[in-house]
Amino acid sequence: MKITFALAAAGACLIGFFPMVAEAADARAGRQKITTCQACHGLDGLSKNPEAPNLAGQIQGYLVKALTEYKSGARQNETMNIVAKDLSEQDMADIAAYYSSIQVDVLPP
Template identity: 45%
Template sequence: MNRALTLISLGTLLAFASTQLLASGNAESGKKKSATCFACHGTDGNAVDPQYPRLAGQYNIYLQQVMHEYKDGQRNNPIMKGMVATLSDQDIEDVAAYFSTLPTKLDTLSGHVEGDK
């Protein structure tokens, strides 16, 4: 039983450490690099127009993944592809760090899911 607890604790520690390593980026630098994002996603990451996703409070790794998917064409959106085309990996990490640290104003999905009225 003691060995099982040790293995679980070690696994949890490794999972947490790897998540933190993957979730790198400088939020302050990301704020500066996000200036063009504000037009659609809002200065606080809480877009008021429902056609634009709210980025505030999203998981850092998720934001990084999405930006990479737009950049490499896995996600097909010509506007976003153009927006991320010149971003380096460090830029993407910084932008993701910035938006992931912001408080979200999304308390329900009502009206925020495509197809909702």
């Protein structure tokens, strides 16, 4: 019973942390919308720029939350604030769906 309560509490925390992702998020549409993103984050979500993080395989809700915060100014990054300001909620959901859909294989060193 304690385990069930702990799992339910953890799930509630995650739901509160990540905003609801648009139900109609479309990874294919997101692929078409990343022309600006791919300059820093790569078409495949693997950044060649040491200043930009890899986005491939990232959690979709986290990406939407980050983009929303860049757009509002709650999260500060000179480049991302400019890029995100023109994104609609649907654009953010689609882009997040695309990058989160990329499978990442991690191999031990």
